[in-house]
Amino acid sequence: MNKQQAAVVVFESIETWRPPLRYNKQRLPSALKYMSPKEFEELLNMQKTAA
Template identity: 50%
Template sequence: MSRKGNCWDNAVAESFFKTLKTELVYQNKFVDKAEAALAVFEYIEIWYNRKRLHSTLGYMSPHDFGEFLNKQNIAA
């Protein structure tokens, strides 16, 4: 943990929410809360975790990176 007020504490979460808003929220008009919740769920589970490439993971999706780590643990 770092000191109170350190700007790096929430950097990962802030980056994710910026991406979510830019790629999903600002591009759509939602009729109600349920539609928005479904769209956010689909964005995270289908696009962000399974298809979107992340530079910090060596340009792999989180899903692929997780599978890669699981194969490394089994082999070790």
């Protein structure tokens, strides 16, 4: 197994976890100002682009 194949296996195993173990992409943590992780990341990317 090469490095790329290993990365695919790891990614697939993480993305296919069953719910309670699966990462909740919709959660709204207070540390992120009640934005989803994806929304917060997009905001950071926009701020970096504007700077």
